[in-house]
Amino acid sequence: MSIGGSLDVGGHIPAPSADALAHSQRLVAMIEASIRAEHGGLAFDRFMEAALYAPGLGYYAAGARKFGPEGDFVTAPEIGSLFGQCVGQQVAGIFEELGHGVLLEAGPGTGRLMVDVLEALTILGALPDAVFLLETSPELRERQHALLRRRLPDYVARVTWLSEWPSDGFEGVVLANEVLDAMPVTRFRVAAGQPLVAHVVHEASGFSWDWHNTDTGSATRLIERYALPDDYTTEVNERASAWIRDLGRRLHRGVLLVIDYGFPGNEYYHPDRRDGTLMCHYRHHAHGDPFSYPGLQDITSHVDFSAIAEAGAESGLRVAGFSSQGGFLLSLGLLERAEAMSDAMAAARQVKYLTLPSEMGELFKVMALSRGIKQPLEGFSLSDRTSAL
Numbered sequence: 001m002s003i004g005g006s007l008d009v010g011g012h013i014p015a016p017s018a019d020a021l022a023h024s025q026r027l028v029a030m031i032e033a034s035i036r037a038e039h040g041g042l043a044f045d046r047f048m049e050a051a052l053y054a055p056g057l058g059y060y061a062a063g064a065r066k067f068g069p070e071g072d073f074v075t076a077p078e079i080g081s082l083f084g085q086c087v088g089q090q091v092a093g094i095f096e097e098l099g100h101g102v103l104l105e106a107g108p109g110t111g112r113l114m115v116d117v118l119e120a121l122t123i124l125g126a127l128p129d130a131v132f133l134l135e136t137s138p139e140l141r142e143r144q145h146a147l148l149r150r151r152l153p154d155y156v157a158r159v160t161w162l163s164e165w166p167s168d169g170f171e172g173v174v175l176a177n178e179v180l181d182a183m184p185v186t187r188f189r190v191a192a193g194q195p196l197v198a199h200v201v202h203e204a205s206g207f208s209w210d211w212h213n214t215d216t217g218s219a220t221r222l223i224e225r226y227a228l229p230d231d232y233t234t235e236v237n238e239r240a241s242a243w244i245r246d247l248g249r250r251l252h253r254g255v256l257l258v259i260d261y262g263f264p265g266n267e268y269y270h271p272d273r274r275d276g277t278l279m280c281h282y283r284h285h286a287h288g289d290p291f292s293y294p295g296l297q298d299i300t301s302h303v304d305f306s307a308i309a310e311a312g313a314e315s316g317l318r319v320a321g322f323s324s325q326g327g328f329l330l331s332l333g334l335l336e337r338a339e340a341m342s343d344a345m346a347a348a349r350q351v352k353y354l355t356l357p358s359e360m361g362e363l364f365k366v367m368a369l370s371r372g373i374k375q376p377l378e379g380f381s382l383s384d385r386t387s388a389l
C-alpha cells in the first residue's frame, strides 16, 4: 500500500517499458491457457493467484521492483526504523513472558522489518532462539539475505528460510505485515439475495468479468450476516482464514501480530461500501482494475479483521489486542524514540506517515492473536478496540 503523501488515486497510469510489456504478455498467455482449460472462466481468486504468484511471471514471483520510491508502493518498515523499533519492543515483551522461542516473519519483503526488529531485540537483550523467514520468492529471499549480511553479518547464519509453516509446533512470535492483503480473494456480487461468484474470461478486447452461481457457502453466510443488498459487490478472503487456522494449530504458545489495512466486519461489509475493496498499485498509482498489466502491478484487498479473529478462535487463538497502527506504535513509545533521533526532520516525517489518520495511522490496524500468554501486551495499552470486532 502506498502512503497518502505519495499516492495518486486514479489519474494517468505511466506506460510500462517494452520489456515489461513483453513480460506481462507472457503471463497473459499463461492465464488465457488456464481459462481455456476451465471451459467457462477462471475463478477470480485463481486469476489473482496467477497474476501475483505464477512462478517466474507473477508480480511477487518475478523481478519487479515493488517496494520503495522507485517501486509501486511503500510499506511501514520501508519508511524508516521507528516502526521496527516499536514492533521490537512489543516482541521483547512477549519473549520476556515466554522465556524462549522463535521469531518468524511471513512475507518479509525486503527484510527491513526483521533487521530493525533484530537490532531492537539486540539492544533489549531479548534475541530469539532462532529466526525463520517464510518466503517463497527466490528473488526476495536473495534481497533479504543481502540486507541481513550487510546490517547483521554476525547473525545471518542463524536465519532459516521456509516455504511453508514449520511442520512441527513451535513457541514464539510471528509477524505478518501487509501479508493478508496480498492473498487471493473470492469476489462476489449479490443478485436476488444470492451470491454470484466473479470469474475471469478472455475476449478480443482483453480480460473481463463473468459471474457464476458457484458459492461454496462463505459468500452466502456474509450476505445473511451483514444483510448485503442486491448489486453489492465485495470480496471474501477464504485463504487468509485458512492460513490463520493453519498457523493456530502450530503455534503452541506465543503471539501472531497481524498488521494490515482493513476494518472490523461490520465496517468492511458496510452498506455504503458497494464495490468492495479490491485495489491495484502500479508505480504509486492506485486504481481498481485488476486486469491492467497483469504481473506488473500489485492487486490487494483490505482485511476483514472480524473474520481473522474468528479463524484464530477456531484454532484456539484468542484476540490479545486490536488497535489502529497509530495507537499501537504510540503505546510502544514511538514519540520518545523519535525525539531521540538526531535527524528531527526524518523523525517527524516517520511519525507523521505512521500515525496520522490521513496516512497509515487509522486505516492500518494491528491485531494480536495469542495462545498461553497472560500479560497484557504493551502495544494495546493506550487503545484496544477488540470489542469492535
Ligand SMILES: C[S@@+](CC[C@H](N)C(=O)[O-])C[C@H]1O[C@@H](n2cnc3c(N)ncnc32)[C@H](O)[C@@H]1O
Pocket (backbone or CB within 6 Å): 001, 060, 067, 075, 076, 077, 078, 106, 107, 108, 109, 110, 113, 134, 135, 136, 137, 140, 176, 177, 178, 179, 180, 182, 183, 243
Ligand atoms: C505487500 S508485500 C509486504 C512485504 C513486507 N511484509 C513489507 O511490509 O514490506 C506482501 C508479501 O506477502 C507475501 N505473501 C503472500 N501470501 C503469502 C503466504 N501465504 N505466505 C507467506 N507470504 C505470503 C507476498 O509474497 C509478499 O512478499
